[in-house]
Amino acid sequence: MKHIVALHDAVTPWSAGLEPSDAELDAIEAEMPVICAEVELLDVRIALMDRAPNELDERRFRRAVHRLLDARRTVAAASTHAVMPGSAS
Numbered sequence: 001m002k003h004i005v006a007l008h009d010a011v012t013p014w015s016a017g018l019e020p021s022d023a024e025l026d027a028i029e030a031e032m033p034v035i036c037a038e039v040e041l042l043d044v045r046i047a048l049m050d051r052a053p054n055e056l057d058e059r060r061f062r063r064a065v066h067r068l069l070d071a072r073r074t075v076a077a078a079s080t081h082a083v084m085p086g087s088a089s
Contacts, residue, residue, distance in 0.1 A: 034075050037068040 020028070041064040048057055 033071040037071040
């Protein structure tokens with residue numbers, strides 16, 4: 001039996017430095033409301049793919065869009081506040 005092996009090195013060699021930094025984890029945590037709202041909107045869109053939307057489906061879709069916009073506004077305001085010079089953090 002012949003073994004098939006890669007003849008070249010991996011594109012990204014494994015190293016101990018592949019873990020996310022604390023700053024990257026903090027950025028992800030700050031974006032979590034937006035990520036959750038996007039997932040919710042995606043769930044609504046997937047549910048509506050195979051049927052014609054009724055009035056309740058349209059309300060659910062609008063609510064999901066509004067939650068996403070609210071989350072984006074909140075995260076943007078928080079990031080702007082943190083960056084503004086002279087702001088009390």
